[in-house]
Amino acid sequence: MRLVTRDVKKVNLGDINNWFIENFNMDWSVVVDYKGYFIEGFFLTIQLTTVGIIFGLIIGLILGLMRVSGNRWLIRPAQIYVDIFRGTPLLLQILAIHKAVLPTLADLVGLDAPSSVTSAFVALSLNAGAYIAEIFRGGIQSIDKGQMEAARSLGMSYAQAMRFVILPQAFKRMLPPLGNEFIALMKDSSLVMVIAVHEITYAASTASKNTFEVWTPYIVAGVMYLFLTYILSRIVAYLERRYSTSQ
């Protein structure tokens, strides 16, 4: 018996790249050169989004409850906050918080100016808080007034009624708009590249600017965002399913 040996042509990554350069004017080696930034950016974008979601939810919950409290000393401040953060561009907020607000505050209490990553966390959280506040307000107001009245007549306090009757029902309705907001937040985190935070878009932009390669860095960044937003939308979909069966 003879063993048939066949020449297996080795696929060389360099050859593939040359093919791309010749046919599409795309150079993938740029992405390899800058992979350190892309990896750093991938995890930093996840961090920025996670911090934005957590603090955005806390700020949003507080402001949302203020908005439906019926007390004008609570309603007005919450309204002004939402108006300011929803009515000005996020890019402006990032620049102002990084260059003016945080350095001034830090100086007042005798601290060093916080890093650009801290500025990014603060700006994204404050901004998301405004949008999430509106989602909470809408969710709470969509629950029939009778629910609150019934809960109160059973002897629950306002806080108890909110905590055990209104919010659980409202949360279910809030999930789809919250999902939208989380995905928007992840994409908006790209804006913090202007204060030199090494997130995904910074990596793509730096790789592109230094090499004149205009395709591949942005394609890779886009695929990273698609992957992350896909995961995020799956998580929201899972939560929606879980909460819809509980009723």
Next chain:
Amino acid sequence: MRKLGLTMLLIGALSFTALGCGNNEATDTDKSKGEKMDTIKIGTDAAYPPFEKQEGNGDITGFDIEVLDAIAKASGLEYTIENTGWDPLFYGIDNGKIDAGISAITITDERKEKYDFTEPYFEAKQVILLPKDSTVTSLKGLEGKNIGVQSATTGEVVVQQAFGKTYENLKGYDDTPSAIEDLKLGRLDAVVADNGVLLEYAKKLGSDKFKVIEDASFEPEYYGIITKKGNTQLLDKLNEGLKKIKEDGTYDKIYAKYFGAE
């Protein structure tokens, strides 16, 4: 009826826009064919004083702009100048929106592959701006520290060469003033950029707070005016003007005004 009127209005507006586009294209092609050179469009990133900056009233001023003006006068060119920003300057030359760029652009082999440069009009060196009390004496001494640069400038390239292309503590800003602001606030330990720019800032910020050091590894580099590859007609004109102003002393006068006597 009202709906129809609205539709007509929309169609009218759209075709008007389309017509506008068509006209522009027509003049563009005329220009490239024409023998006589029309007004040339110059792009700059007016955020790099003292080479170029935008005044409160919108005027673009600076060393580059005065050199360009002198060149244009010497070679009989008419021009308009536009603050395009750094990246759009290059895209603008790629797609023909602007004819030339003057923006303290270093002549590099990488850029030469894609664009044409005039003869050099300025010799620049990278320098390091540090707080006065910093103990750093060379680029190597900055290892592990936060270094600010303007993204995609030579300052970024020299730091990348020293500490790696994706050095974690290298912060690339859209413009140099943003990097210097963060140095002032203590977020950065150093800023690496061109001598012309940093010397001016060090002067402005006060020599009691900041100092500028040189590093032996930094090679001098040369600024040139950039044009689309193959636009020799414009390139020759610019070179001709540059030669004239260097010979008749106009250049030296402008240089002395900005950087002191050589």
